[in-house]
Amino acid sequence: MNFLTKLDKVITNNDSLLCVGLDPDINKIPPHIASQKDAFFIFNKAIIDTTSNLVCAYKPNSAMYEAAGEDGITQLKKTCDYINETYPKIPIILDFKRADIGNTNNYYASFAFNYLNVDAITINPYMGKTANNEFLSYKDKGIIVLCRTSNPGAGEFQDLIIDGKPLYQHVAKNIIDSWNTNDNCLLVMGATYADELAQVRKIVGPNMVFLVPGVGAQGGDVKSFVKAGIGANKRGLIINSSRDILYSSNGKDFADAAKAKAQEIRNTINNYR
Amino acid sequence: MNFLTKLDKVITNNDSLLCVGLDPDINKIPPHIASQKDAFFIFNKAIIDTTSNLVCAYKPNSAMYEAAGEDGITQLKKTCDYINETYPKIPIILDFKRADIGNTNNYYASFAFNYLNVDAITINPYMGKTANNEFLSYKDKGIIVLCRTSNPGAGEFQDLIIDGKPLYQHVAKNIIDSWNTNDNCLLVMGATYADELAQVRKIVGPNMVFLVPGVGAQGGDVKSFVKAGIGANKRGLIINSSRDILYSSNGKDFADAAKAKAQEIRNTINNYR
Numbered sequence: 001m002n003f004l005t006k007l008d009k010v011i012t013n014n015d016s017l018l019c020v021g022l023d024p025d026i027n028k029i030p031p032h033i034a035s036q037k038d039a040f041f042i043f044n045k046a047i048i049d050t051t052s053n054l055v056c057a058y059k060p061n062s063a064m065y066e067a068a069g070e071d072g073i074t075q076l077k078k079t080c081d082y083i084n085e086t087y088p089k090i091p092i093i094l095d096f097k098r099a100d101i102g103n104t105n106n107y108y109a110s111f112a113f114n115y116l117n118v119d120a121i122t123i124n125p126y127m128g129k130t131a132n133n134e135f136l137s138y139k140d141k142g143i144i145v146l147c148r149t150s151n152p153g154a155g156e157f158q159d160l161i162i163d164g165k166p167l168y169q170h171v172a173k174n175i176i177d178s179w180n181t182n183d184n185c186l187l188v189m190g191a192t193y194a195d196e197l198a199q200v201r202k203i204v205g206p207n208m209v210f211l212v213p214g215v216g217a218q219g220g221d222v223k224s225f226v227k228a229g230i231g232a233n234k235r236g237l238i239i240n241s242s243r244d245i246l247y248s249s250n251g252k253d254f255a256d257a258a259k260a261k262a263q264e265i266r267n268t269i270n271n272y273r
Numbered sequence: 274m275n276f277l278t279k280l281d282k283v284i285t286n287n288d289s290l291l292c293v294g295l296d297p298d299i300n301k302i303p304p305h306i307a308s309q310k311d312a313f314f315i316f317n318k319a320i321i322d323t324t325s326n327l328v329c330a331y332k333p334n335s336a337m338y339e340a341a342g343e344d345g346i347t348q349l350k351k352t353c354d355y356i357n358e359t360y361p362k363i364p365i366i367l368d369f370k371r372a373d374i375g376n377t378n379n380y381y382a383s384f385a386f387n388y389l390n391v392d393a394i395t396i397n398p399y400m401g402k403t404a405n406n407e408f409l410s411y412k413d414k415g416i417i418v419l420c421r422t423s424n425p426g427a428g429e430f431q432d433l434i435i436d437g438k439p440l441y442q443h444v445a446k447n448i449i450d451s452w453n454t455n456d457n458c459l460l461v462m463g464a465t466y467a468d469e470l471a472q473v474r475k476i477v478g479p480n481m482v483f484l485v486p487g488v489g490a491q492g493g494d495v496k497s498f499v500k501a502g503i504g505a506n507k508r509g510l511i512i513n514s515s516r517d518i519l520y521s522s523n524g525k526d527f528a529d530a531a532k533a534k535a536q537e538i539r540n541t542i543n544n545y546r
Contacts, residue, residue, distance in 0.1 A: 126398065128431070174430075
């Protein structure tokens with residue numbers, strides 16, 4: 001199913017804009033899990049099972065799996081397979097922020113869409129649209145382009161002024177004007193900059209969906225960025241939280257603690273929609 | 274050993290600025306290899322064994338391995354292990370063009386420097402220096418930042434004018450002025466734009482090394498970009514060729530054909546140094 005359609009349905013069913021980032025860290029996972037083979041998968045599975053009716057998407061970040069080598073990649077695949085088989089209505093966003101020349105992007109697309117079978121990916125705009133056509137041509141997949149990120153120092157290049165407007169606004173404008181011919185583009189917009197969020201919402205209109213990282217561990221005030229970024233039908237945002245949910249507890253109750261935290265964040269978001 | 278020192282020594286020993294891109298494609302590898310288990314590794318090993326005295330570096334692109342899932346990652350590791358054990362004087366550049374927030378970059382660095390044990394990586398500048406400090410803090414590793422890439426459409430953002438200068442020149446200036454405090458930064462500069470190469474050489478001075486992709490399959494005129502980009506001591510360039518060398522022949526002579534092609538490109542480069 002088309003990613004945006006799938007997303008829309010699960011937002012309705014779970015009444016949620018919350019995305020849980022599946023970013024397992026062997027040093028933060030509860031010890032009774034960390035000591036097991038397939039610790040990442042066991043941990044993810046428990047988190048998924050307690051939060052599946054609270055989220056609009058899951059977002060594994062490939063970095064955490066790559067750091068564990070081929071075994072990490074196996075566990076990433078197991079995680080995606082588990083979601084696709086057990087919770088096929090919930091879309092998976094692979095956060096891998098790739099971009100290379102066109103021919104090479106075909107291989108990254110194959111990793112994401114054939115091997116892992118995810119519904120959406122994050123990519124980097126620096127090399128331009130033509131290089132990214134290989135990603136954009138997947139009409140049913142979500143292609144989420146970095147626009148304004150939430151990290152300290154993100155403005156070094158993203159805020160440089162071209163014709164009176166910062167680079168990230170040019171990125172937003174090009175995405176809506178020329179990258180989005182298949183209606184499958186989304187933007188990464190950091191939660192720590194509500195003003196920027198509002199300006200980009202104005203540029204791209206009410207229907208484009210933003211992936212907003214930075215809730216919780218990265219800071220960001222829920223009320224201000226929901227007000228600033230909300231789109232049509234009180235939607236248009238996928239709000240990610242990772243560490244605050246995953247590591248709510250380090251004990252045997254970690255999955256229930258994650259559920260409680262996910263519920264809390266979902267409800268806070270819904271209060272301001 | 275420090276990457277730039279290792280690079281300098283092998284440039285001397287092999288009298289070469291040529292880097293061979295290890296980008297195995299199951300559809301282009303000779304059939305008698307492609308049909309075997311570990312085809313990527315067997316193919317790479319044969320290419321490495323015939324070209325090891327002709328190159329200054331090897332550069333696997335992670336995309337090709339990722340597309341093959343956990344088995345591809347295993348073969349990437351085997352390839353890196355083989356080079357490190359058999360040809361320890363030749364540096365390995367992992368072309369993975371990553372960049373995320375700082376905490377996440379630690380995991381990408383771990384994949385590259387701990388798991389694969391490579392000497393250098395390519396990264397994307399869009400998220401700014403602060404996010405990339407985790408990479409830059411590896412003082413002995415080469416951190417190769419995308420500046421002006423060689424793909425069609427690369428100018429969409431890279432050529433936008435800020436204060437009279439294109440974005441990629443601002444990237445170059447920031448790298449030399451503030452990213453390079455550990456003297457471990459290099460730049461990716463596409464071979465198809467000799468003028469840009471010359472301007473960036475002026476900005477960063479004679480000692481910064483450029484990784485130049487785009488020789489062969491991506492076009493690029495060797496004479497013009499060597500003249501435009503060459504640095505101190507007739508060095509300062511790592512010139513990559515992948516497909517033209519790897520797939521010179523589709524038969525049992527593929528490794529010898531690759532050697533002949535590598536020799537030809539190395540010599541052509543040396544003619545213009």
